[in-house]
Amino acid sequence: MIINLFALVGTCLTLAMGFRALLESNFVLAMVLTSAALIFFAAHLAIRFSSSYHLPSRLVLYSLSLLMLYLIYSGGVDNTGPLWTYILPPVALFLGGLSLGLFNIVLFSVLCLFLLYFNGGHFILADYTDSYKLRFILSFFTVTFLSCCYEYSRKASYEHIQSLSDKFEQLAKTDPLTGLANRREMMEQINKEYARLSRNNSTLSLLLLDVDRFKTINDGFGHDVGDIVLQELANIFTQNIRVHDIVARWGGEEFLIMLPDTNTQQAIEVAEKLLNKVATHHFEIKHFRKQVTVSIGVAELHPLTTVTNAVAKADKYLYQAKQNGRNQVCYDAQ
Ligand SMILES: Nc1nc2c(ncn2[C@@H]2O[C@H](COP(=O)(O)OP(=O)(O)OP(=O)(O)O)[C@@H](O)[C@H]2O)c(=O)[nH]1
Structure with a gap:
């Protein structure tokens, strides 16, 4: 259900931003955002019509990562594109869990650093100051760290509740004196x-x-x-x-x-x-x-x-x- 919500919110948001970019005659950005909206919508349809969440969640995660890389590359509107990347850590950890989510974030961070610093930063379209880039990277890592802490404690609590639930389920089925079925x-x-x-x-x-x-x-x-x-x-x-x-x-x-x-x-x-x-x-x-x-x-x-x-x-x-x-x-x- 949450993955479906992510897909729907992603569709509406990127579609609205794509429309705005079109009005401002930023055709490339409009096209990228509309494509992302279509992919998110496809993920939503896949969740509705198939019982598997695996493919839709990967679709949302990878298209979101690519969109964020493009926003860093292009700067989006008035160099505000990188601000959207803060969405990525919580979404990646929720969709992929602690290990796969973190792996995706690390991969994204490496690509991000490459875009920002390769060839002195001239590889990308946007023009960020050094201090902007440094603060962006540090704040992104902080958000990632906090998201990981949250995901770790969420997972630990979930496992604890699950084991209690298994234990109570077992107790509800068993006679305490003999250990037989009740x-x-x-x-x-x-x-x-x-x-x-x-x-x-x-x-x-x-x-x-x-x-x-x-x-x-x-x-x-x-x-x-x-x-x-x-x-x-x-x-x-x-x-x-x-x-x-x-x-x-x-x-x-x-x-x-x-x-x-x-x-x-x-x-x-x-x-x-x-x-x-x-x-x-x-x-x-x-x-x-x-x-x-x-x-x-x-x-x-x-x-x-x-x-x-x-x-x-x-x-x-x-x-x-x-x-x-x-x-x-x-x-x-x-
Ligand atoms: N120790 C123990 N006794 C129990 C338990 N549950 C029931 N009882 C006892 O089982 C006894 C059953 O007695 P009755 O129903 O009169 O049957 P019985 O003495 O086995 O006689 P018959 O069935 O006619 O052969 C009672 O004294 C109960 O208190 C238990 O969990 N532990």
């Missing part, structure tokens, strides 16, 4: 996968796992021991599923596992495996030296069901597993 992130992933399976006409399965009699662990050994049990369970689940399966902390002591491209039969096998892994794991947390079991409800999600229905079904089978005596997998037996 419920919201899991729903997002299931919906994404559901859209994909609807296109491919495939299926995925959901495993809803709940720790059996978890309250007794909390009550008997403390909440902190309960927390560590949940962390260890999270590790067991993560280590025993495929890389593209996702495990989330669904609620207090409930976990949900999404198994893409998996039908009920394959999901039952995964569920049985997890059930055994948990049941044979030896927890050794402070005085807690016991086995833990989980109950699991399995549901398949295919294009003819909805995500809500599949989750409700997994919940129904989990409840059934609890009712049947816990430490077991329940599923749609049809």
Whole structure:
């Protein structure tokens, strides 16, 4: 948007100045300014009709640099041409960033010094005094230095905000105790996968796992021991599923596992495996030296069901597993 604004302001300004130069019968200056206006306008059109900003920003930067060199060369109106070059440092740094922008400014400065001092300054049309040239160069470098300082701090602030934003985004997706995906992130992933399976006409399965009699662990050994049990369970689940399966902390002591491209039969096998892994794991947390079991409800999600229905079904089978005596997998037996 800002590049577009630069291109439009550049078009209007150079067109107006070109018109003025025409009225004053300064045909060469009028032609140069009008050409620059056309290039700026072309950059504006390129931004509007293509999604790439790379070419338009280079077009604005290089045509602006050439225009400034011409203004130094010709002096513009009453030798005021060089005054416009102060536009260049902020524009170059904005469009090219700190390194490319600075490279362009250095290149421009070298060409500028060449124009002003080559052959004692007789190479150019304008007639500047030595003191004017020196002050122009010094003030141009000062503006460049200040623009670089500004760009540096702008970039540092931007990067800081970006890293904070990434961190908060990560925190918003993660359960702080186990480091697993949280419920919201899991729903997002299931919906994404559901859209994909609807296109491919495939299926995925959901495993809803709940720790059996978890309250007794909390009550008997403390909440902190309960927390560590949940962390260890999270590790067991993560280590025993495929890389593209996702495990989330669904609620207090409930976990949900999404198994893409998996039908009920394959999901039952995964569920049985997890059930055994948990049941044979030896927890050794402070005085807690016991086995833990989980109950699991399995549901398949295919294009003819909805995500809500599949989750409700997994919940129904989990409840059934609890009712049947816990430490077991329940599923749609049809
Ligand atoms: N330590 C700890 N406990 C939690 C956390 N979230 C939930 N809980 C506890 O989990 C327990 C769940 O208890 P219940 O819903 O009665 O279930 P249960 O004791 O596991 O019994 P069943 O599910 O019927 O086998 C409660 O005591 C909650 O306080 C947590 O983050 N950390």
